[in-house]
Each structure stands twice: as structure tokens, then as C-alpha cells.
Amino acid sequence: MSDSPYLRNRWYVAAWAHELEKGAVGRIIMDEAVVFFRGKGGKVAALEDACAHRYMPLSHGKVEDGCIQCPYHGLVYDASGACVHVPGQPRVPPGATVRAYPVAEKWRFVWIWMGDPELADEAAIPDYHWNDDPKWVAVGGYFHVRGSYRLLIDNLLDLSHVAFVHASTLGTDRVADFPVKVRRDDNKVHVDRWILGEPAPRMFKLVGNFEGPVDRWQLIQYQEPSHFMIDVGCAVAGTGAPNGDRSAGITMFSNHTLTPETETSTHYFWHHARNFRLAEPELTERLATATRTAFGEDVGIVEAQQDRMQRAPASKPIIDINADAGVLQARRLLDQLIKEERARMPGAVG
Numbered sequence: 001m002s003d004s005p006y007l008r009n010r011w012y013v014a015a016w017a018h019e020l021e022k023g024a025v026g027r028i029i030m031d032e033a034v035v036f037f038r039g040k041g042g043k044v045a046a047l048e049d050a051c052a053h054r055y056m057p058l059s060h061g062k063v064e065d066g067c068i069q070c071p072y073h074g075l076v077y078d079a080s081g082a083c084v085h086v087p088g089q090p091r092v093p094p095g096a097t098v099r100a101y102p103v104a105e106k107w108r109f110v111w112i113w114m115g116d117p118e119l120a121d122e123a124a125i126p127d128y129h130w131n132d133d134p135k136w137v138a139v140g141g142y143f144h145v146r147g148s149y150r151l152l153i154d155n156l157l158d159l160s161h162v163a164f165v166h167a168s169t170l171g172t173d174r175v176a177d178f179p180v181k182v183r184r185d186d187n188k189v190h191v192d193r194w195i196l197g198e199p200a201p202r203m204f205k206l207v208g209n210f211e212g213p214v215d216r217w218q219l220i221q222y223q224e225p226s227h228f229m230i231d232v233g234c235a236v237a238g239t240g241a242p243n244g245d246r247s248a249g250i251t252m253f254s255n256h257t258l259t260p261e262t263e264t265s266t267h268y269f270w271h272h273a274r275n276f277r278l279a280e281p282e283l284t285e286r287l288a289t290a291t292r293t294a295f296g297e298d299v300g301i302v303e304a305q306q307d308r309m310q311r312a313p314a315s316k317p318i319i320d321i322n323a324d325a326g327v328l329q330a331r332r333l334l335d336q337l338i339k340e341e342r343a344r345m346p347g348a349v350g
Ligand code: FES
Pocket: 051, 052, 053, 054, 055, 056, 070, 071, 072, 073, 074, 075
């Protein structure tokens, strides 16, 4: 584990909480097979997804009374990973357990801790209150992405791409012409862009009825290892939004969280929240469709990049441009943290 390519001692989103209503969910996370289900009292549990008997994935089994039963020969496990029943014999053999992971439910997500269980502190779960706050209405979704979470981090830290990738939803022609301000603070990188006196993009016109030019903001907060809280919106141009007066505008939070499945695939969870026109289900539906379309476009980009990266010779360099300033800071931060964590792991050299 000392050469893990992941930052393990962190909380990652493993599933939407509602996914567990239908039973067990099996997911590969950082190359490990994990099964999620609701244990006694509905409390969420995460176990190694391979039976102690003959490795059958427990996620194929059924959940009953807070326990999960292997579908092959019927061994039953509780939420701690202990086998509590073996069909046809009164005694459970010693060692019949599977690994249990620290797990939590917060902000309508199921969170998992893939590192040292002793270090798992629920207070460190990132703030995604927008997803579970009566003052906001959030739409959200999940993509399985055949691409590295690092490519998605790049994508979300450089929104100059909206002009090219999201022309029908979020893009306007000149977004990339407005420079960004990048600042690092502790475990975060902020990338702020103001687009002043430009037409509103289609999605903002849809929700805000903007006819003329707007002042638009994209204020990205990246929190390591792979969390994004992005404050986006626009206001009638010249009404003071850059100085904090958003009264002639609308604000939305476009939040994203990435969980490595493998080095080249990702569980991508997103939600998009608004704090206006809350009781309009039709608007919610339209926003859900527009955002799912837009983020799906990013998935297409990242999967195409990953494909080419895997075919390219290792010697092919990548070239950076000005818009990469935030990307480079985030990479540096993440690489440094992974390096430090590896050095502390048992078996590390040096
Ligand atoms: S493999 Fe699970 S009970 Fe046999």
C-alpha cells in the first residue's frame, strides 16, 4: 500500500444515500471491492465485497434485518463484517469475517474512508450542505467515467472550456478571454473568474430572464483531494455584483465530488443547487436536464482524453497554457499530500 496512487486518509463519496433504498450496492473504490447496505436501524455499512468462504461478491446477495447474505452458500454477515450464521452448522468458523470500512451518511451522500480507520473523523467530511438544506433546491446525479479523477479535477478547475464544450448550456463566446485569479489557502485552491458585460448563457437566461448584458461569476473552490464547490451566477451588468451586491442577479452552486474507482476510472457525483424560485418543480426538472447534459459533455471529453493518453507513448509531453494556473496549483497540492501519506505508510522506504 505504500505506493498507493491515491490519497487514502480522506472521506470520499461512495454513493447517493437513496441508492441503498433498493438493497446492497457494490462499488470498486481505489481498486478495492466494497459493498454498501443499511445495517440495523438503517445505519449505513461498508464491507469488503468478497465472501470469506469463497470470495463471492456479497453485493449480489440480499439484505435482511440489517445483515447481508451471500448468494452462493448463504453465509450471513452483520454490519461489522462478522459472519453471524452459516447454513447447516451451529458454529461460525473462526476467521469468518470480512473487512469493515468507516462509513458515514451526510448531505444525502454515503461517505467512505479508505485509509487508516483510526484517523476517520466525521467532522472532516467536506461541506456540501447545499445538497441537503431547505433554503436550497438541488438536482444531482452520478456518472461512471472511464477516465482518471485527475482529468476531471483539471476539467473542473479550468472553466474556460465552457465556451467550447458547453456552447448550448453554459457557454458564451468570450468566457476564455477573461483571465482568472488563483489563490491557494491551506488545503484549498480558489480560481475566480468574472465575465463582465457579456450576454448571459442559455442556462442563466432560462432561470433568470436576463435580456441584456450581465456580469457573470465562476468562483471555484477546490478542496483536496477531489471536492469542488463552485459559486456561479450572474447579475444585470453594472449593478455591483463584483462588489458583493447580487440583488439584481441569481446564484447557484455547482458542486462536484470525484472518487477514484481505479487509476483510470472515476465515480463522479454532482449536484447543482439554487436558492430562488424554490417551489417550481418544472424549473427544477429543466435545470436537472440542462446540468446533466452539460456535465455529460465533460465526461465525453475526459473519456476521449483518457483513451488517447493510454495509446500515447510515455515520452509525449503535455504543454501548459495560462488557463492552467489553478490546475497546476491543485496538482502540486495533491501530489505533495500523496507523497507525504505514502512516506508515513507501513512499509514505506526512507
Ligand atoms: S462463497 Fe459466500 S457462502 Fe460460499
